[in-house]
Amino acid sequence: MAHAEAGGSLPVPNVQALEHTYEQIPERYITVEESAKEVIGGLDISSAIPVIDLKRLLDPESSKVECAKLGSAFEDWGFFQLINHGVPDEVIRNFKNDITGFFKQPLEEKKVYSMVPGNLEGYGQHFVVSDNQKLDWADLFDLMLRPRDSRDMKFWPSNPPSFSKGGIVFVAIPGHGHGVEPESLQDIFKGQPQSMRMTYYPPCRQADKVMGLSPHTDGTGLTLLLQVNEVQGLQVRKDGKWVAVNAVDGAFIINCGDILEILSNGRYKSVEHRALVHPTKARMSAALFHQPCQDATVGPLPELMKKDGVARYSSISYMDFVKGYFAAKLDGRDHLESLRN
Numbered sequence: 001m002a003h004a005e006a007g008g009s010l011p012v013p014n015v016q017a018l019e020h021t022y023e024q025i026p027e028r029y030i031t032v033e034e035s036a037k038e039v040i041g042g043l044d045i046s047s048a049i050p051v052i053d054l055k056r057l058l059d060p061e062s063s064k065v066e067c068a069k070l071g072s073a074f075e076d077w078g079f080f081q082l083i084n085h086g087v088p089d090e091v092i093r094n095f096k097n098d099i100t101g102f103f104k105q106p107l108e109e110k111k112v113y114s115m116v117p118g119n120l121e122g123y124g125q126h127f128v129v130s131d132n133q134k135l136d137w138a139d140l141f142d143l144m145l146r147p148r149d150s151r152d153m154k155f156w157p158s159n160p161p162s163f164s165k166g167g168i169v170f171v172a173i174p175g176h177g178h179g180v181e182p183e184s185l186q187d188i189f190k191g192q193p194q195s196m197r198m199t200y201y202p203p204c205r206q207a208d209k210v211m212g213l214s215p216h217t218d219g220t221g222l223t224l225l226l227q228v229n230e231v232q233g234l235q236v237r238k239d240g241k242w243v244a245v246n247a248v249d250g251a252f253i254i255n256c257g258d259i260l261e262i263l264s265n266g267r268y269k270s271v272e273h274r275a276l277v278h279p280t281k282a283r284m285s286a287a288l289f290h291q292p293c294q295d296a297t298v299g300p301l302p303e304l305m306k307k308d309g310v311a312r313y314s315s316i317s318y319m320d321f322v323k324g325y326f327a328a329k330l331d332g333r334d335h336l337e338s339l340r341n
Contacts, residue, residue: 009120009326010128015139017107019202028135031211049077049236051248074256074264077272079236081251082224089250096228099286102141102157103200113141113155120326122155126197127214127325137210137277138201145288146194173318188263189221190300193291201233201275201283212283213275215332219325220257220289227253228284237272244275258325258336259292259318265300266312272332292318313339 018026050073056062057070073080102110115124123141144150201212212233225234227247234245247253261270277283292298296340299315300308317340328335 009115009124009126010131010136011115012125012135014107014111014124015135015137015202016103016200025148025204025209028039028133029137029210031134031209031214037334046244049073049245050080051251052080052082053084054082054086061171074260074268076269077238077257078256078269079245079273081248082254083248083251085252087252092226092250093119095226095286099228099284100199102198103139105283110141113157115142121152125172126287127326134211134214136213137204138199138212138275140200141198142195144193144195150193169295185263188292188296189290190293193293195289196286197289198228198286199275200285201231201277201285203280203282204277205279207277207279210277211274212277215272215274217272217333217336218255218289219259219322219335221263222290222293223255223257224288224290225253226257226286228285228286229282231278231281231283233277233283234277234285235274235276237274242274245256257289259298259321261299261336262313262339263304265278265304265308267304270333270336284333294319310341312341314341 052070056066110123113123115122121142204210232246235242256268256270258270260268296318298317298318300311300313305311325335
């Protein structure tokens with residue numbers, strides 16, 4: 001699929017290998033511009049960020065009110081937490097155990113699934129495009145999930161044994177509230193391409209000097225994040241300040257990606273976010289990315305352009321978009337803003 005064919009990433013040492021061996025943080029990981037000491041907004045994000053109830057969204061008696069909340073969440077925050085999503089607790093628990101089990105394996109066993117040149121699937125790092133750029137304090141493991149025939153099974157772990165048998169199905173309704181018919185999105189998201197990125201953020205004794213994941217927006221349609229363990233670290237840029245996100249127990253954190261902002265002609269917001277690391281505890285998370293199909297052309301939906309009287313973004317093939325996205329590394333909103341008219 002498109003993200004796996006975007007040119008790959010240069011190989012760099014696995015951060016887990018440094019976790020217990022470094023005396024001083026290697027220079028390439030020391031972050032100056034975006035310090036973890038930056039002032040964090042004093043909002044209680046777990047109550048301030050919208051919480052959407054999928055059961056209410058699908059209930060005819062409450063769907064209108066919940067749909068309005070969903071539209072506001074996309075427009076004002078670009079993030080929300082989804083509850084009553086219907087994924088059984090046992091499925092989520094087993095999924096978390098599989099991710100934890102994979103990252104706990106010895107490095108040599110994980111390296112069996114290392115990324116290969118020109119491909120972004122497997123174990124390693126993304127967004128490394130030069131030999132002197134700053135690096136994030138994290139290792140990741142990336143897999144294509146859908147369509148099923150896009151899976152490259154050489155990257156699917158045999159240990160834990162249950163890994164390749166599991167899966168989580170998510171539901172999203174991005175077109176509600178603006179008169180967008182589902183058919184308008186079918187050609188763009190046909191086959192419902194999905195990839196999954198599992199990330200391990202090792203502890204760092206000088207956590208204020210490194211960044212787990214640099215500030216960025218997601219170059220996808222929609223992202224669903226599952227907090228794998230109890231260690232928080234996700235932060236969202238809201239009104240110029242970084243605000244900590246604390247996951248509601250059992251909820252999925254969902255955010256709008258660049259593609260959805262473009263399709264909505266700027267109504268929905270693809271918001272910058274980042275991840276910090278903990279000084280003594282590892283953090284793990286899993287993100288599911290909903291992507292356009294590989295041959296899609298991405299641009300503002302015609303019915304929204306007609307309503308607005310202007311196209312706020314240029315149209316671009318999804319393959320060209322994603323190549324530029326990965327080549328630019330993590331650059332806040334810069335890549336998205338380059339497509340503004």
